[in-house]
Amino acid sequence: MLGRLGVLAFGIGLFGVTNMAQAAEIRAFVTGAARPMFDLLAPQFERTTGHKLITTSALPPQLVAKVEAGEPFDVIVLSYDVEALIKKGLLDPSSRTVLGQIGIGVAIHTGSPKPDFSTVEKFKKMLLDAKSFATSGEGSSGRYVDSLVERLGIADQVRPKIKSGGPGASAKMLSNGEVDFVVSGLPPLLGSPNIEWLGLLPPEINNFLVFSAGLSTRAKEPEAGRALLRHLASPEAMAVYKAKGLDPAP
Numbered sequence: 001m002l003g004r005l006g007v008l009a010f011g012i013g014l015f016g017v018t019n020m021a022q023a024a025e026i027r028a029f030v031t032g033a034a035r036p037m038f039d040l041l042a043p044q045f046e047r048t049t050g051h052k053l054i055t056t057s058a059l060p061p062q063l064v065a066k067v068e069a070g071e072p073f074d075v076i077v078l079s080y081d082v083e084a085l086i087k088k089g090l091l092d093p094s095s096r097t098v099l100g101q102i103g104i105g106v107a108i109h110t111g112s113p114k115p116d117f118s119t120v121e122k123f124k125k126m127l128l129d130a131k132s133f134a135t136s137g138e139g140s141s142g143r144y145v146d147s148l149v150e151r152l153g154i155a156d157q158v159r160p161k162i163k164s165g166g167p168g169a170s171a172k173m174l175s176n177g178e179v180d181f182v183v184s185g186l187p188p189l190l191g192s193p194n195i196e197w198l199g200l201l202p203p204e205i206n207n208f209l210v211f212s213a214g215l216s217t218r219a220k221e222p223e224a225g226r227a228l229l230r231h232l233a234s235p236e237a238m239a240v241y242k243a244k245g246l247d248p249a250p
Helices: 002-022 035-049 060-068 083-087 120-129 140-151 155-161 169-175 222-232 235-243
Strands: 025-031 052-058 075-078 097-102 105-109 181-184 195-200 209-215
Touching: 025 035, 025 060, 025 222, 035 052, 035 222, 035 235, 052 060, 060 075, 075 222, 083 209, 097 222, 097 235, 105 169, 120 155, 140 155, 140 181, 140 209, 169 181, 169 195, 209 222
Parallel strands: 025 052, 025 075
Antiparallel strands: 075 209, 097 209, 105 181, 105 195
């Protein structure tokens, strides 16, 4: 009997060692806009797989610069389509994973007067009348807003009013009453106090940003990275995205 127990104990120990050997450290680059959602999903992934996530968060241009410079990573999550990185040969084409999309809208400090931006002309007036407003700056929505004011012919008047910073800066400024309003996507604003979301810009000037992910062509842990991508595309993950303001992509 003792011999059988010894063999069983050895087998269990060997199984544990094998599982530890299969566990991987996955290096993930995650844009600031997606970080709150990623952080909700990461613990369950680590518990169920035994893998460990090492996450670097920054604005999209900074993450792309890291990728193009050859900094090692396994998975990247961006607030726009990773197709451009695939075309450059930096991501595995078969790994492209679409998580959802967001439109650009307006939020105010709770209790502040609600501006009318229901038409293009009223949106322009809102920006011209503002003392200051925030965007995500070099984030995906901030870069779109910058191009939009150029297209609307009000860049010279409006750009000096724009405040921005790193991930979460626009929400913090609005919460503290430092700006009149924020023009951005909804996800980075959720969870911050004293913020009221008013809705999306008029359709003719809106832009829907696709959140997507992919696997590095030089991933150190490709199989573990693919497991993470499957987790990020799971029905449970989609429910988290919806709760955080991300809509299903067409």
